[in-house]
Amino acid sequence: MTKRIQQFLNEQKPATPCVVIDLDVIKNNYGSMRTHLPLAQVFYAVKANPAPEVVNLLVNEGSSFDVASVPEVDLCLSQGANPDNISFGNTIKKEPHIAYAYSKGIRLFAFDSEEELLKISRAAPGSKVYCRILVENEGAQWPLSRKFGCEVEMAEDLLCQARELGLVPYGVSFHVGSQQTDLSQWDVAMTRVASLFMTLQERGIELTAINLGGGFPAHYIEHVEEMPAYADAVMRAIVGHFGNRLPKLMIEPGRSMVGDSGVLQAEVVLVSRKSNDDCKRWVYLDAGKFNGLAETLDEAITYRVTTSRDGEETEPVILAGPTCDSVDVIYEKKEYSLPLGLKAGDLVQFHSTGAYTTSYASVNFNGFEPIKAYCI
């Protein structure tokens, strides 16, 4: 926890549950990405944390933006982003939404299918388009389904078709999976990308850019390599396949940009056992899967947890949220050991909760309000 967040929690004592975002951490992360991957243009994945303060900070730092929807377009523009620095990265867009973005000056669009390409050609004529291809997600803690991307052979045909439709076949994108811990995955993906660049060259198309997507990690319980190691792996993969004729590089960090900037503070509502000889306590908090901790689904993301009683003797617990939904169990398989003295009213912190927490919260499930966020 940063000193600034610590101080804010101590002095303001905000009502729980809440997320506190330290904007300085995001500023540092942006700087670190620029330092270690100087060749890459950074498109912040707004969906990770769409707080206006976060977008505003990154506009001022010079970042570009990857948006998923019209409201995210409007958000970036309202915070001063230049439409030239916005990529409409969702491969699933309604045609009127493409037209809207185009009317606002956006000229860079993702696609992975013929129907989407036709929509873009009609609603955003002459724009640059990049095709997302399918790659494996081995090693990712939040692996992706086959929902996005198409096979390389199809991408080749579609990028040729893009040219015929008067669009600019700009590049290729892929995503190695969120919170990717296997650094060799970028090389695996780059093999496909390089072969696609080559076959398209044979068909008279020079692609300009590779969009490396996201996948860089935040710091949860499991050890991860730091940004320089990821940057090395990425650059080695690219240079290995492209030598010194490097394409433009785009990255779309979300989790790695904002994840470590946040602390979610919750209050213990109840500590109980299910029987007189139950060896594991249940610790129920006022935050759960439906108001901030959605990524604990299937215990995929394991946050670091601290409490106001750290230092006291601990025992294993099951952590659960406050709703009447039995799915709202935070950690049951993953063993968390918390102080024996923990009781209603005590405070619990989930660290590195700056990404995919606030905007994931439900409107009012069980009557509980969405979680409050403070950007400091």
Place this chain on the structure above:
Amino acid sequence: MTKRIQQFLNEQKPATPCVVIDLDVIKNNYGSMRTHLPLAQVFYAVKANPAPEVVNLLVNEGSSFDVASVPEVDLCLSQGANPDNISFGNTIKKEPHIAYAYSKGIRLFAFDSEEELLKISRAAPGSKVYCRILVENEGAQWPLSRKFGCEVEMAEDLLCQARELGLVPYGVSFHVGSQQTDLSQWDVAMTRVASLFMTLQERGIELTAINLGGGFPAHYIEHVEEMPAYADAVMRAIVGHFGNRLPKLMIEPGRSMVGDSGVLQAEVVLVSRKSNDDCKRWVYLDAGKFNGLAETLDEAITYRVTTSRDGEETEPVILAGPTCDSVDVIYEKKEYSLPLGLKAGDLVQFHSTGAYTTSYASVNFNGFEPIKAYCI
């Protein structure tokens, strides 16, 4: 789809995605429960659909209410519910929230642990309390975890302690699991309940009520028995164990009260294949797991689906939502076969979506608004 919903969709052509709730269906369901289980007091589980119009209708019909939180208390009171007809059924409550409900006249509280009992004794002195016990959930399509309830032996001790604390040991509750399809499960549960009634009698405590919880179904793809069959199973189980000295009965229908009242209408955003020889199309809609279809998580609930092209030749599809999150796939394992002609702009309806849809929606994940609801 009811005629009223059909007419509303045809005439109003509301923007998608949206849920349309036919209040007449809910009125009929309430009537049917009263007819088939005349001995049971109906506590509508507000969390299933907290639309004020739904609560208001049920107040007028004479229903009681099962609430999960202070906002749900306020909602019921604002719609005219009598505090005597409200049960605070969440076993995880902050003490100030218990005190608030008590100050509003609520005198019936659930618990399943000593700490909760102590909170209730301090914040709601003299109230009636019922203890939730753990039962098996075999046969349930949305089975519950061990999150709620305690073992029978602990319940026995806690109900004795309740009396010592000046509370009224009112009864026992259990939940056989949501969308329970095995009717014998009520008998299994009742065996535990009856033994608890007996042992407490030996300790000088006469419990008043059994809260049978929910578990009655809505109509999804799988065949389910109708309300009379459930009512029969429940009454047979109770009479089998209690003879003609029947305790008071409470039921907490949520899904079975409102599920069948709703139709969620979505629009096709994109239809694509991942490769030129892909045998399954991907159909992307403007509704998904984060804006209305949360219960398709792990494909637990399989809604009936119709389209504006029904009657045309069909082929298997994968159904997915509009966000950039790869988890946002609606149905992939469960085979849905939809018209071959389906394309962007066509309409798709998910039936029996009156429960656990609107309030589950995320605040603004990926920038997408929560789903709109219309009660007619």
